[in-house]
Amino acid sequence: MIIAIDGPSGSGKSTTAKAVAKALAYTYLDTGAMYRAVALGVLRLEIDPFNDERVAKVVNNMAVSFRGEDVFLNGDDVSKIIRYEETSKAVTPVSANPAVRELLVEKQREIAADHDIVMEGRDIGTVVFPNADYKFFLVADPDVRAMRRLKETEEDLSLEQIKADLLRRDKRDSSREYSPLKKAENAIEIDTSDLTFDEQVDKILSCIQTKEPKHGGK
Ligand code: DC
Numbered sequence: 001m002i003i004a005i006d007g008p009s010g011s012g013k014s015t016t017a018k019a020v021a022k023a024l025a026y027t028y029l030d031t032g033a034m035y036r037a038v039a040l041g042v043l044r045l046e047i048d049p050f051n052d053e054r055v056a057k058v059v060n061n062m063a064v065s066f067r068g069e070d071v072f073l074n075g076d077d078v079s080k081i082i083r084y085e086e087t088s089k090a091v092t093p094v095s096a097n098p099a100v101r102e103l104l105v106e107k108q109r110e111i112a113a114d115h116d117i118v119m120e121g122r123d124i125g126t127v128v129f130p131n132a133d134y135k136f137f138l139v140a141d142p143d144v145r146a147m148r149r150l151k152e153t154e155e156d157l158s159l160e161q162i163k164a165d166l167l168r169r170d171k172r173d174s175s176r177e178y179s180p181l182k183k184a185e186n187a188i189e190i191d192t193s194d195l196t197f198d199e200q201v202d203k204i205l206s207c208i209q210t211k212e213p214k215h216g217g218k
Pocket residue numbers: 009031032033035036091092095096120121122123124169173
């Protein structure tokens with residue numbers, strides 16, 4: 001079973017997807033963390049993230065892996081550092097690079113091959129798994145999204161800075177040529193602006209019929 005959860009940053013995707021995976025006892029995969037890890041790898045090699053050719057040359061030598069929810073780049077736990085502002089900026093051009101997308105999409109399909117999975121990202125329901133069993137597209141008001149990010153960040157950033165970054169990424173993610181952020185035609189759209197966390201999770205779980213329903217674990 002494949003459950004695709006897409007949407008922009010701060011829409012509640014990650015926390016919701018994690019809780020849905022836990023409630024169903026499915027594997028959880030944060031594909032944004034994979035793009036972030038590659039972007040960090042590019043920065044560590046002191047390569048300009050906008051230099052598509054150079055990025056394409058090095059991406060095949062980067063090993064991105066997971067242990068639970070922790071993400072590793074070439075064996076190094078990068079779970080925290082990939083969330084910092086510097087990587088957040090670099091991930092936009094890196095994730096628009098077709099060579100990066102090709103490699104990571106292949107890896108995402110491999111990971112899902114033998115698992116029931118909840119996979120979250122931008123293009124899971126449109127490109128990675130157009131035939132996913134369930135597709136959800138989460139949206140929320142930009143002010144709400146920025147406030148959520150502010151609560152999460154350990155960096156000294158203002159609400160305005162965070163909101164500007166979100167809107168900048170939305171624009172780039174939605175207008176890029178390859179796999180832009182967009183709702184799959186048959187995805188269920190959920191506006192999380194006024195929903196509590198439990199309500200978001202329950203809304204999704206109520207749509208899903210598993211072969212053997214599992215309960216609890218939220
Ligand atoms: O979900 P996130 O904000 O951690 O994602 C980081 C970046 O990666 C985001 O700017 C868009 C990109 N991304 C993508 O292009 N495709 C995905 N499936 C997941 C994330």
